[in-house]
Amino acid sequence: xxxxxxxxxxxxxxxxxxxxxxxxxxxxxxxxxxxxxxxxxxxxxxxxxxxxxxxxxxxxxxxxxxxxxxxxxxxxxxxxxxxxxxxxxxxxxxxxxxxxxxxxxxxxxxxxxxxxxxxxxxxxxxxxxxxxxxxxxxxxxxxxxxxxxxxxxxxxxxxxxxxxxxxxxxxxxxxxxxxxxxxxxxxxxxxxxxxxxxxxxxxxxxxxxxxxxxxxxxxxxxxxxxxxxxxxxxxxxxxxxxxxxxxxxxxxxxxxxxxxxxxxxxxxxxxxxxxxxxxxxxxxxxxxxxxxxxxxxxxxxxxxxxxxxxxxxxxxxxxxxxxxxxxxxxxxxxxxxxxxxxxxxxxxxxxxxxxxx
Numbered sequence: 001x002x003x004x005x006x007x008x009x010x011x012x013x014x015x016x017x018x019x020x021x022x023x024x025x026x027x028x029x030x031x032x033x034x035x036x037x038x039x040x041x042x043x044x045x046x047x048x049x050x051x052x053x054x055x056x057x058x059x060x061x062x063x064x065x066x067x068x069x070x071x072x073x074x075x076x077x078x079x080x081x082x083x084x085x086x087x088x089x090x091x092x093x094x095x096x097x098x099x100x101x102x103x104x105x106x107x108x109x110x111x112x113x114x115x116x117x118x119x120x121x122x123x124x125x126x127x128x129x130x131x132x133x134x135x136x137x138x139x140x141x142x143x144x145x146x147x148x149x150x151x152x153x154x155x156x157x158x159x160x161x162x163x164x165x166x167x168x169x170x171x172x173x174x175x176x177x178x179x180x181x182x183x184x185x186x187x188x189x190x191x192x193x194x195x196x197x198x199x200x201x202x203x204x205x206x207x208x209x210x211x212x213x214x215x216x217x218x219x220x221x222x223x224x225x226x227x228x229x230x231x232x233x234x235x236x237x238x239x240x241x242x243x244x245x246x247x248x249x250x251x252x253x254x255x256x257x258x259x260x261x262x263x264x265x266x267x268x269x270x271x272x273x274x275x276x277x278x279x280x281x282x283x284x285x286x287x288x289x290x291x292x293x294x295x296x297x298x299x300x301x302x303x304x305x306x307x308x309x310x311x312x313x314x315x316x317x318x319x320x321x322x323x324x325x326x327x328x329x330x331x332x333x334x335x336x337x338x339x340x341x342x343x344x345x346x347x348x349x350x351x352x353x354x355x356x357x
Contacts, residue, residue, distance in 0.1 A: 030076070030115070031057045034186055035122050036137035040104055041130040049098050051105055052137055053122075056187070066102040067093040072109075081115035081124065108132055120337030135336045138186060140165040140226070142252025142294075145233050145245035150215055152242070156208055161216055163233075163245060167256045167335065171197075175213040177204035192226045192235070219243055251294050253333075258340050258351035260323065264315055269323050270354055271340075279304075283320035285311035299333045299342065323349075 037051035038044065045051055052063035055074060061083055062071035072086035086109060093099035109132075114125040122134040147161035148154065155161060155176075162173040165184065171194065172181045180199035186192060197217060204210040224238040231247035253273040260269035263284065270281040273292065279301060280289040286309050291302035304324060311317040329344045340351040 030117055030122070031055050034063075034137045034139070035134035037105065037132060037134055039131075039133040040101070040108060041132075046098055046101050048095070049101070050137075050139075051101075053134060054187075065105050066098050067091050068102065070106065076115060079114055079116065081112050083109045083112055086110065105132070120339075138165075138169070139228060140184075140186070140192075141167065141335070142250050142254070143233070143247065144249040144251070146248050147216065147243060148246050149244045150212070150219060150242075156206070156212055159206075159209060159212065161213070162248070163220075164254075166254065167252060175199060175216050176209055177213060178202050180217065187225070190225050190227060192223050194221055194223055197221055216243070252335055253292075253294060253299075253340075256340075257354035259354045261350045261352055264319055267316055267319065269319070271327075271351060272354075283323050284316055285309055285320050288324065294333075297332055297334065299330050301328050301330060304328060 031054075033054065035053045037053070046066070049066040050064065051066050053061065054063055055061050055076075059073055059075065060071065061074045062069070064070075065088065068089040068091050070086055070088040072083050074081065074083045086106065088106065093102060108124070108126045108130070111126045112124050112132075116123045116125075120136045124132040124134070126132065143165050145163045147163065159176045160174060161176050164172050166172060169184050169186075170181065171184045173179070178200040180197050182197035183195035184192065185195070197220065199217065204213060219237060219241055220235065220243070222237045222239070222241075223235045225236050227234045227236070233245040233247070235243045235245075251273075254275060256273050258271045260271070263269050267284040268282060269284050272280045274280065277291050277293065278289065279292045280287065282288070283306060286307040288304050288306035290304040293300055293302075304327060306324065311320060326342075326344050326347050326349055330342055331344055333340065333342045335341075338353045342349040342351070
């Protein structure tokens with residue numbers, strides 16, 4: 001395998017040239033989506049790393065290979081797929097297993113022959129039938145931020161401007177005195193656009209507050225790409241304006257509503273995550289409520305309280321009891337597309353988005 005190594009600065013400069021035109025020409029198929037690697041030739045990806053891939057409408061590919069950023073050109077014709085001129089940064093991996101994985105991943109890309117897209121999954125075939133498996137990836141999902149500076153100028157003291165990325169590529173927040181909402185779109189690499197935003201129209205009290213809010217919303221609306229490092233997020237416009245945010249929380253479930261799959265006929269078991277860490281839903285016969293917390297892909301529920309109505313038959317009673325017991329023994333969860341998977345021991349609960357949610 002041969003590929004060029006470049007500095008991170010060089011790659012970022014090249015990537016910026018890629019991101020800008022991609023803002024205006026997005027395919028509804030493979031491009032404008034970020035993908036996360038889940039396995040190489042059937043071997044699960046290392047949990048400690050996130051390997052990503054994105055393709056733009058101009059024939060450019062790139063992402064993070066575990067320790068380094070990489071980029072190159074791709075061709076795609078009727079499912080036949082190939083990558084060329086792959087360049088990578090040269091940071092050393094701290095773990096040999098992660099370094100071996102990165103080497104194997106980049107080598108696999110060099111011998112890619114086919115690509116198949118099926119909803120929220122992507123499969124690249126390489127080296128005579130081996131496969132790379134990906135799922136859609138949104139690193140911003142569930143993150144909650146507070147603005148600290150616009151163009152290097154700190155926000156006015158005692159004002160709070162927020163930004164929250166929610167399920168369904170929705171964004172909500174406060175501009176300092178008015179709330180706003182809208183949609184967002186992830187582009188190739190770390191490209192980011194916001195759909196037209198809608199905000200309330202309350203008058204702001206205090207010197208400079210109105211101007212600050214107006215500046216924030218207009219800059220947000222013209223975002224071209226983002227940079228996320230640790231607990232800091234920087235949004236950049238095409239005109240090189242920047243806004244810096246500090247992380248205040250992570251919760252990809254907030255505001256979502258789900259329905260359990262595979263339930264008994266005529267029953268509906270639901271799970272609804274509220275704004276303030278509260279959870280509610282139906283066990284099929286009884287409604288329930290309580291609290292929940294999430295951290296790094298794990299979830300735990302506080303004591304759940306339910307109504308005490310009798311189910312119509314023993315099967316529904318047992319189904320509800322098992323459901324409540326599983327919820328209170330939860331260990332991990334994952335959202336892929338329109339499905340939520342919650343795992344407790346050897347039990348897996350599979351949910352789909354609740355209709356009309």
